[in-house]
Amino acid sequence: MDNIAGTKSSLTWAVHISAAALVILWLLPTVGLFISSFRTADQIATSGWWKAPFPSVQNLTLRSAAPDTQREAGGLFVIEGNLFAEDAREQAPITVYGVSSRAVDAFQPGETAELRKGGTITVQANGDYRMEHSEAFTGARGQRVFVTAEIPPEFTLGNYDKMLFDPANVEGMSKAFFNTLTVTIPATIIPILIAAFAAYALAWMEFPGRVLLIALVVALLVVPLQLALIPLLKLHNSIGIGKGYIGVWLAHTGFGLPLAIYLLRNYMVGLPKDIIENARVDGASDFQIFTKIIIPLSFPALASFAILQFLWTWNDLLVAKVFLIDASGETTVMTNKIVELLGTRGGNWEILATAAFVSIGVPLLVFFAMQKYLVRGLLAGSVK
Amino acid sequence: MHPAIQGIITIVLGVGGCVGYFYFSNLILDKVIFPASGSNIGRNINRANLIRPWLFLGPAFLALGLYLAYPVYETMRLSLIDRDAGNAFVGLANYKQMVGEPKFWEALRNNFLWLLIVPAAATAFGLLAAQLTDRISWGNLAKSLIFMPMAISFVGAGVIWKLVYETRPADAEQIGILNALYIYFGGTDPQTWLTIPFWNNFFLMIVLVWIQTGFAMVILSAAIRGIPEDTIEAAIIDGAGPFQIFFKIKVPQIMGTILVVWTTVTLVVLKVFDIVFAMTNGQWETQVLANYMFDKLFRANDWGIGSASAMVIMLLVTPILVWNVVNARRELR
Known part of the structure; x- marks a missing residue:
């Protein structure tokens, strides 16, 4: 019986390929749910499970530390820190950032942006930032910064836990x-x-x-x-x-x-x-x-x-x-x-x-x- | 008491009770009622051997009678009486009321759709998978993976496929693979697949086909292995192509097994409940008989119509039941 598939090599290939296609088709739904069970709610909601093994580009809205943490140094009021750390997130390389929701990709990392309420902010690729102003920063909450970051693939056992x-x-x-x-x-x-x-x-x-x-x-x-x-x-x-x-x-x-x-x-x-x-x-x-x-x-x-x-x-x-x-x-x-x-x-x-x-x-x-x-x-x- | 401890006690009591019953009933039969000693030894041994089968069969047939045979009769009786009217006999009134409900006809129509498509599709895919994996080196692995859904509960399968059918708003990224493909291949608006009347039935059927294909494949693959080699060699010598060999030599020889697979999947289809219950609960015109019945029983609390719809399922099963019994008796002779 071997020669049924064996006589023609093209047919052998067709059999292998169709069998593989069938197996993948049958596995796909289960694999999808399985991968999803190792992703965070955020990841599941923002990208399909088939993108889970690849780094994803995400637009995040992060916030600097609140003005009450500012310190005065040589006539300048300064707030410093790391954007990801303020939000208790994993660090990820920032490709572009912005300080207004209308222009989230206005600045490259390392460039300095003018803040609307006065002062400047400089964001580095790793999320470190430094805000400077000649007057004291006011308000209860920190400055919003819109970053586009490349988040590496990440799996968690947290759901099972x-x-x-x-x-x-x-x-x-x-x-x-x-x-x-x-x-x-x-x-x-x-x-x-x-x-x-x-x-x-x-x-x-x-x-x-x-x-x-x-x-x-x-x-x-x-x-x-x-x-x-x-x-x-x-x-x-x-x-x-x-x-x-x-x-x-x-x-x-x-x-x-x-x-x-x-x-x-x-x-x-x-x-x-x-x-x-x-x-x-x-x-x-x-x-x-x-x-x-x-x-x-x-x-x-x-x-x-x-x-x-x-x-x-x-x-x-x-x-x-x-x-x-x-x-x-x-x-x-x-x-x-x-x-x-x-x-x-x-x-x-x-x-x-x-x-x-x-x-x-x-x-x-x-x-x-x-x-x-x-x-x-x-x-x-x-x-x- | 903690249910786990209760469970262990039940196992011990149940197993011990069963073993004890069989052991002591045999002992009493042989030593007390018909002792194999004294003047009547031959007569006693014969009598004990006449009774012994019933000792062995007793518990099993008591349970079968109580849990399967009696309910058939009782359900029939319940379908003919009205509980609210003091269990009065109402003839076919429950059936009449049921036939008057559009939801019943919807369930019946959908059940026939399921009957038409699922056994055919599962058998066809099973046959295809069995043939494709028959002669390739990684065939056993492939079979394992296609067979795997058999181990997954209908509810689990429901969740798995709900993610496949998941819909997100048009401006968000689709996380259900069906919608993602639909958009990729030029669809404009993401579809909520499970709410499109009529077609949503097919999306539910896919789940059962996905589960049952593995079963069909396993049975048919064994049948294909059992085909005598010489019939195929003869066909090859006569110049038959691979497709001719498959359709004209192999398929006719395993027709009996194909029929068995077909009827077995048909039985599963007739009782399909969990998939519909978990995925749509019969909304958007996806009702099926088993779920309709559950609805009547435990939500509407109407035992009359509930029993009547159960009898409809029984009626649909009966031809297969008769066929199986006839075949089994023929084999015993």
């Missing part, structure tokens, strides 16, 4: 992160256990109605979650669980079971018959066969389902919204938090991007670490 580790930030994600974790782990482990026993029974035990039960599992595999919402909410309220972790764990267990049983049964059926029959002959009970032979041999299928279920519960919004999150908001999960932020902080991309990546990060790690099992699970789980 703020969203994860700042206890004062009510929009922080740390609590939602732990809530999500609390939902996810039991909701992944419990269905595996229950499903494994059922899958073994469906695969290796003889009893009437087996085919019918397998058909039922296949049917339930596609029943939309939406149908379960009201009846189960009613049920949970009537048995006193209400909204809370127990409810969401039970719900995820129930919804995950069809896929779990289906995946595990299909895998277990394929295990070599000899081993199981030999064990039976040697007097092993079904329980022993299950725990000592089936479970260790089924590890790949168990891992596949565990990953699918983990991704599904971690990324879920609907089930959490219906069965977990109450009016107090104490039990909010990350997906819900992000939706709320989308509503209240629609344009604040430094917050949104960081929140999204805090939530996306864990599944991405799992994805890249255990892709093999995920692929296997998907291959086995799509109904043939």
Whole structure:
């Protein structure tokens, strides 16, 4: 088959280039948000994320120190300092500056500008300035200086710091992160256990109605979650669980079971018959066969389902919204938090991007670490 | 109690409870009810083995029944009664009221658009990606990267694409890449893509296509690998070009898998909720059934219409359900 692409070098190139284009197209949106999460609010608002690796030319309005810092030296009143330092900014090379908003590029660094209220100012390229006047400077605030500076590319971890580790930030994600974790782990482990026993029974035990039960599992595999919402909410309220972790764990267990049983049964059926029959002959009970032979041999299928279920519960919004999150908001999960932020902080991309990546990060790690099992699970789980 | 501790206790209780249940129920069955000793040893072992499958199946099918089968019946019942009128049976009145709402028809129309486009586009892109990455040296890396959105939540994907569609005033610099390209290629005014009726549906669909393409690619790529080499070699010897080989040799042989991918993505589309909820919440004529239902349930608090719209989703799923069951039964024979 190699020669399909190999016979014509032009076609080989076309394949490489189209594949690369497709990959870039698929990566671009994620990369954009990822880069944005390392930029300050200012940077995000003033330039597209694709410009982040390059120095940006920015027009800044800075202010000199206030007149009360002036000192008198030889009949001259002088104010000195650094424009960037007054504004607590990083220094950046100034290309041009001005003292009026109508001519922001009137002077080169090192040139001296006449001030409208009298006196002069000289600004150096590094932001150092010196104001001189024969009379005292007046007024409460310093002189405005308009500079055009070339800001080098800069990335910050500040957004993550703020969203994860700042206890004062009510929009922080740390609590939602732990809530999500609390939902996810039991909701992944419990269905595996229950499903494994059922899958073994469906695969290796003889009893009437087996085919019918397998058909039922296949049917339930596609029943939309939406149908379960009201009846189960009613049920949970009537048995006193209400909204809370127990409810969401039970719900995820129930919804995950069809896929779990289906995946595990299909895998277990394929295990070599000899081993199981030999064990039976040697007097092993079904329980022993299950725990000592089936479970260790089924590890790949168990891992596949565990990953699918983990991704599904971690990324879920609907089930959490219906069965977990109450009016107090104490039990909010990350997906819900992000939706709320989308509503209240629609344009604040430094917050949104960081929140999204805090939530996306864990599944991405799992994805890249255990892709093999995920692929296997998907291959086995799509109904043939 | 801290939820994390509660979580650990639940894991221990849940796992311990499950293991305990299976272990002790087996023990009781074998030692107490039908002991494998005494005069009836043969009969007892047989009887124990008749009951054992149900011990193994018990918890799973209890949960399945309670969490999936019963709700189907209950939702149907709820869609036929009126909660405000003391749960009186009202026949199809909820459905009638729902059909009278323009928002329902908008949701239905959009769902059909989604059904028409997303499975087709995801399968087509998946097939393209699978074929392109099949024989190149960095194919596995490429596959990984195209597959990656599968791990991202619909909400996360919503945020990612909202930045792509972001709009800034005409005099400011555009930070959304779509508008930046639009202006670069001669567009005059930046567009607010998600508020343009009808077309905004497509901008939402792109998000799901972006996620599902990886899934389609993985499944189809495995299928392409499974095509017998000799059929392709024969075609090459007969002088078939690369495109002929792809469309006339490969695609027909993996048609079954293409169908599976198509139906699986269709199922995802029918339940699509998070993307619309996070990005537009059904405004600007982007409503879909699942979000319409959520709206009715938890904002309008109308269980009747909520259940009725859930039944509409169930109705749309049913053909696939039947097809799957028929196929599964055929395989079992």
